[in-house]
Amino acid sequence: MSSSQDGFMTEERRAIQAMAREFAMKEVLPIANELDPVNGEIPMELRDKMSELGFFGIMIPEEHGGLGLGAFEYCLVAEELARAWMSVASIMARGNGLVGGFSEEQRARLLPKMARGEFLGAVALSEPEAGSDVANISCRATRTDGGWLINGQKMWCTFADGADYLAIFARTGAEIDPRRRHAGISAFVVEKERGTLPDGISGNTVRKIGYRGWKTWDLSFDDFFVPEDAMLGQEGRGFYGAMSFLEVARAHTAARAIGLARGALEDSIAYARQRVQFNQPIGNYQAIRFKIASMATDIEAARQLMYSVCAAIDSGRRCDTEASMAKLFASEMAERVTSEGLQIHGGAGYTTDFAVERHWRDARLTKIFEGTSEIQHRIISDSLLGKVAEAR
Structure with missing residues (x-):
């Protein structure tokens, strides 16, 4: 799907996005369609290909063997991988400096191996x-x-x-x-x-x-x-270390949710064009067309919010409230959009013959991990209203 990305996208970012999209659709999606229904594990061969493309070192500095890029590029790749299989978009995070607080000795020794996918x-x-x-x-x-x-x-x-x-x-x-x-x-x-x-x-x-x-x-x-x-x-000081990477982690979850929703949208468009009922494709019916229009609008709104948060992270500006907003909005959107995608598929959507049920199951998790939707509401409301004083 195209989107109005000109405010954030550079030629380098477009190239990264195109490369990740090609990899996701050609390498990840066929494996996901084969292995997810039987609960199979991500093959080592796929992880090796991800290593060759530098996906485990996107945010690791160049002096330590990484690409030295930012949260924006990290989330660009995550959206593309999640569109194929969210678990692959998630295993990428097991590199990329998964936890902060490494000493200089640990950084010099471990980050190069992490960037190569050898230390996840x-x-x-x-x-x-x-x-x-x-x-x-x-x-x-x-x-x-x-x-x-x-x-x-x-x-x-x-x-x-x-x-x-x-x-x-x-x-x-x-x-x-x-x-x-x-x-x-x-x-x-x-x-x-x-x-x-x-x-x-x-x-x-x-x-x-x-x-x-x-x-x-x-x-x-x-x-x-x-x-x-x-x-x-x-x-x-471990608590602070656990909290320090949450802005990036929540942007990453927003990207994964957007990728899942996009998968449901694209699959639904394809299905609506080929599924015939009452002598015409169901995509000709206004009820289906309007569902797809709303799905696409919701995805684009979530994507633009996620892009804004990534740009803020990369500028060094604190944006914990905005990151919570992006995570909350994208994850709630993903459950709604993937459910609509399943509805468009009808009875076929409730089988493992179509990937939309996978997108739906995985979208539900995005509302839980990296802080539940309820926790995000609390963070956002505390930022706006201040914390409620204890009764005396």
């Missing part, structure tokens, strides 16, 4: 009682000779088995202070063998309805040892 990560952050409420982390790391012992539970750790390292968030400080619950949380980067869970970590896979192509895990840590130099940044 998984984040162990959420817990049974710490989902949206990240500050409620109870998984604990206690000091021992030469490092730390981690004990506790983690949930929703996608790619824990396939990753080359785990970013683990655990409480190293004293007992939780009700007034400063975020204090005392530290982050650790633990290198591991790809395809396994290290000794001291056990897990069970989550039975998901979508987000296929890779596994999501619930993890248990039982005296899991990490060395002293595995700590990421300063002790007790």
Whole structure:
């Protein structure tokens, strides 16, 4: 689909977009159509091709082997990949400096491998009682000779088995202070063998309805040892590290949602042209035409908001409220548009013979991860109204 992108697009960005679109439609979409219905995993060959194109290093500086580009280019590529398979647009984020706070030594040693797709990560952050409420982390790391012992539970750790390292968030400080619950949380980067869970970590896979192509895990840590130099940044500052990348993460989720919605739109246009009822294509009926017009308008509105947020991020301007707006609007839009796409397909849409059901299932997740729609509403309203004072 074309769009009015002239205010943001350069020739370089158009070339990146075209390259990513060709890769997504020729390489990713056929694999998604084959493997998603049978819950197959993203092939290593596809990841290798992504590495060759530099997708894992878009935002990594050139001096560390990356492309040295910004959030705008990162989200351009993410939209194109998500249009084919959201999981592939998501695995791209497992490079690109997944977590911040690396020391200079860690950056020099690890970022070049990350840019080449050889060092991809998984984040162990959420817990049974710490989902949206990240500050409620109870998984604990206690000091021992030469490092730390981690004990506790983690949930929703996608790619824990396939990753080359785990970013683990655990409480190293004293007992939780009700007034400063975020204090005392530290982050650790633990290198591991790809395809396994290290000794001291056990897990069970989550039975998901979508987000296929890779596994999501619930993890248990039982005296899991990490060395002293595995700590990421300063002790007790892990919460801030987890929050620091959220503007980019939420723009990335908006891009993925837009890609999913675009997939539903494009598939619906094709279906409306070829599906004949009452002796004519259903695309001739006003009810279908107006649905498609509204779908396209919603997608373009979300895209332009996402572009604006990416431009702000790349300029260095703080835009956490606007990033929440983009994530909220795009994810809500994606569920609505993909549902309309399924409706246009009729009974065929409720089968796995058409990709629109995949777009619909995956769009539903965008309203949950990287902060639920309810959390985004809270962030935006707090920015506009201020936080509500406690009653006395």
